[in-house]
Amino acid sequence: MDSQDIIQHFAEQTHPDELEQFDRASIKELIEQHDTPFMVLDLEEVDYQYKSLQAALPNVKLFYAIKSLAHPQLIKRLKSLGSYFDLATIGEVELVESLGVKGEQCIHTHPIKKDKEIQRALDFGCTRFVVDNEEEVKKFYKYAGQVELIIRVSFRSQQAVVDLSRKFGCTLEELPVLVSMAQENGVTVSGLSFHVGSQSLSPMTQVNAIRSSIAAMKVMNHVNWKFLDIGGSFPVHYQEAVLPIVDFCAPLNEALAELPAGIEVFAEPGRFISGPSMIEVVSIVGKAKRGARTWYYLDDGVYGGFSGQIYDHAQYPIVPLKPIDPTGEFFPSVLAGPTCDSIDVVAEDIELPDMKVGDILIGKQMGAYTIASATEFNFYPKPKVVVVEDIFDPETDALK
Ligand SMILES: Cc1ncc(COP(=O)(O)O)c(C=O)c1O
The missing domain is CATH 3.20.20.10 (Alanine racemase)
Structure with a gap:
């Protein structure tokens, strides 16, 4: 493959729709055992x-x-x-x-x-x-x-x-x-x-x-x-x-x-x-309508497990745990971390269905340079890591 072929191949890749590949039951079971935020290492x-x-x-x-x-x-x-x-x-x-x-x-x-x-x-x-x-x-x-x-x-x-x-x-x-x-x-x-x-x-x-x-x-x-x-x-x-x-x-x-x-x-x-071996499970702890966008405040952010968004320039795929109706209504939303700092924003202009306080979101591909560079700023503890076997589908990097 020369560089032209590689660029062509790259352009042809599509982002698979991974939303329906969750093993929601396994994640729900973990949520019953562990408070969010936590990371799951498979x-x-x-x-x-x-x-x-x-x-x-x-x-x-x-x-x-x-x-x-x-x-x-x-x-x-x-x-x-x-x-x-x-x-x-x-x-x-x-x-x-x-x-x-x-x-x-x-x-x-x-x-x-x-x-x-x-x-x-x-x-x-x-x-x-x-x-x-x-x-x-x-x-x-x-x-x-x-x-x-x-x-x-x-x-x-x-x-x-x-x-x-x-x-x-x-x-x-x-x-x-x-x-x-x-x-x-x-x-x-x-x-x-x-x-x-x-x-x-x-x-x-x-x-x-x-x-x-x-x-x-x-x-x-x-x-x-x-x-x-x-x-x-x-x-x-x-x-x-x-x-x-x-x-x-x-x-x-x-x-x-x-x-x-x-x-x-x-x-x-x-x-x-x-990278693909870990996900993070976070909860929505607050919600506010500010202008045209809904701000959701999570129980972890860029000072914690999402620190790679700052240090590693990564943008993790983040999806709701609850099944999404793809034909339903989506709204311009912002996902923010819990600290008092305004840099603590995990995703801007993400389109989400209407979410409630207490709903769960999953950050995927979150193993590399995440918890490794997390801090405890504002005394928010780093998310703990729960170790499991076999709940992701390796073919798609999605949760089964
Ligand atoms: C010396 C050295 N080796 C290996 C790595 C791992 O690189 P990667 O995560 O891109 O595989 C790094 C990353 O910073 C590095 O500095």
Whole structure:
């Protein structure tokens, strides 16, 4: 598939009508047991997302990016599926260690670290670290012989919702300098990595990054290259349809086939695994007619589970739990969070049937970068996470 085909394919996707696919009974049962707001983590969906990505990238080792959703049961489930883990902080090291993950199953991908963070990861047995600048390479001189460095290169992406290469990654021109500095000081360089940005809508930036990385490896043939790490970025279906994962990954596999023999490929998926695995259940606690629109006040908002709308630029699909008559009347509505801040608005200009105080709404695709960045502003507690098996339909990402 070339980029034109991909754009065409993307344009042909339609947003499926998921409203009628709810297992309302299961959600109602959970509501009887738990006060809203709460999030529902479906471990079967975790399986499905992990296996789909692994099937789409058969020759790639998947290192789950814990930062997207650091729930112990999700990590245990991924461990049982054979996943590896991408760590970035001492807290993440301690979490996976407490769950029986081994250091050699992990890579440390934060390009900027304190010495105590390097030491803690090494104590855990994680020896592969990402660096992207001279100061960071110098921090590893004293660990020569104990570590393998993976150098992160920046490839900017217009297609990604979150452009991570703005903040991290060296240029291809800087790469040889970092390699020489490490090697002259006895520090092993084994790999290259990149992250073209999260929620990437086209695979072509990743394809170009793979090709440029392979070319750089071939030019620097004095290095014993062992790994190419293609980062995260695999997209999920929020308001807009995205390419099916098999189609997204097909051009990546084609580009990866050009790698010299013996180089292992890693990926660091976060959103693709955690995003569709969780929903949030919220209640309407207030209602006011303001001008032409009805404002509904929910018991959670952008300071809580919906925080990804601010930090992650996500717009979650939000639908009422009660069955909707598609031929009925819809009204321009606003969904607002409970805090006193005016930024705490979850959805503007959403068309909804007439709703009552006490009615339930469901936010979907809410696993990635949601509870992870939630706060307790105004003393509203973060929504708790209820763990279940098998209440979503993985084919549609909808509740069954
Ligand atoms: C270093 C690194 N790896 C992996 C990820 C996960 O990316 P995604 O959620 O797009 O898969 C991130 C996200 O911020 C990251 O910073």
